[in-house]
Amino acid sequence: MQFSRFGQKFTRQSGILQLMDDLGRALSEGKPVNMLGGGNPAHIPAVQQAFADTLRQIADNGAAIESLANYSTPQGDARLIAALAAYFRRQYGWDIGEENIALTNGSQNAFFYLFNLFGGQFDDNSDKSILLPFAPEYIGYADAHIDAPRFIAVPPQIERTEYQGQDGFFKYRVDFPALENLPELQNGQIGAICCSRPTNPSGNVLTDSEMARLDELARAHHIPLIIDNAYGLPFPDIIHVPARLDWHDNIILCFSLSKTGLPGVRTGIVVAALEVIRAISSLNAITNLAPTRFGAAIAAPLIESGKLQQLSADEIQPFYQKQADLAVSILKKHFSGSLKERLLIHQPEGAIFLWLNFPGLPVPAQTLYQRLKARGTLIIPGEPFFIGFDTANYPHARECIRISIAQSEETLEQGIAAIADEVQRAFAEA
DSSP, X not given: OOOOXXXXXXXXXXXXXXXXXXXXXXXXXXXXXXXXXXXXXXXXXXXXXXXXXXXXHHHHSSHHHHHHHSOOXXXXXXXXXXXXHHHHHHHHOOOOOGGGEEEXXXXXXXXXXXXXXXXXXXXXXOEEEEEESSSSOOGGGTTOSSSSOOEEEOOOEEEEEEETTEEEEEEEEXXXXXXXXXXXXXXXXXXXXXXXXSOTTTOOOOOHHHHHHHHHHHHHTTOOEEEEOTTSTTTTOOBOSOOOOOOOTTEEEEEESGGGTOXXXXXXXXXXXXXXXXXXXXXXXXXHSSOOOHHHHHXXXXXXXXXXXXXXXXXXXXXXXXXXXXXXXHHHHHSOGGGGGGOEEEOOOBSSEEEEEOTTOXXXXXXXXXXXXXXXXXXXXXXXXXXXXXXXXXXXXXGXXXXXOOSOHHHHHHHHHHHHHHHHHHHHHO
């Protein structure tokens, strides 16, 4: 059986396939595993109770069956779109209408659409890429294009920092001189700028001034700025530092219900100019007929009542702040003494991960991943996150891993102990 070039591209091994395959197998095989590798959100009791209450409510009033038994328009569920438009007007004062919002079957679906809308070959024979302000960036972006990989990034500036009075931390910053003088940007070979905030994998939150500068850069080059808010404002609001959310018709905002605790309903949200929403709707019709409605049926009443915002502020954000501090304390315990200098932690500013760097690690992080997997601890090796530039002479990319902090204290303790043991082994062997 022969596959087309499209088929060959999307059936080869990829970072996101490895991540999701390991996650699915670990959850289905029933064997003990320290799951520090996936992106599944934590099961927060108060949040799950709110979803259970809403499920009963929509079952009783018929909204659940109505959402399952009928298509929406290709733009998405009308009630959720109306609720979102009203929310954004009320919360942020944006000049936004229902025509500025579309739903997709998860935000991964939305990024596949957007990267292929703004990157690729154009009628004027130009060939454009998507610019990432820095990498590491979300592993799921890397293969979300129908032909060649079309991402360009610049290495970040790495700044040593302190966290809660402790040393051993660092933070990525955008290298604006390198970014603004990028030949592809100057030559019109960039179709859009895209960043996640907080950044998956590092938990980095681009500052308001960095976001404003990226917005200015995008407008100066007449290209959109795409912002991935899967972990950010306004929900699930897993941000631990001051941050502002802005929108106008040159910004494309992407949201998800996944990290609020509903990954299984596959519901993404795109806020953009009318012409972008029309394009998303057309793509929905061709690829899916219409987006799934069940997630919308759960989310709409929670947004209308203000409950989702309250859960984000009072339950979700504090939970992950506590988990980040817990994971840091466990890391500091296991990476002490002779191992202290072997670990740097990206400053925890948001999302549901910690990003770890082992300076001078004698083996690639991929080897560390395989060794840990063999002993029942799953992490994600760092190199696939470094999208858009050649890492052959960039050892930092091979010295990093991502761990989830969404797990129990016992899982974090056992998993981090295994990581420390394998890092110590790697240096001892060298």
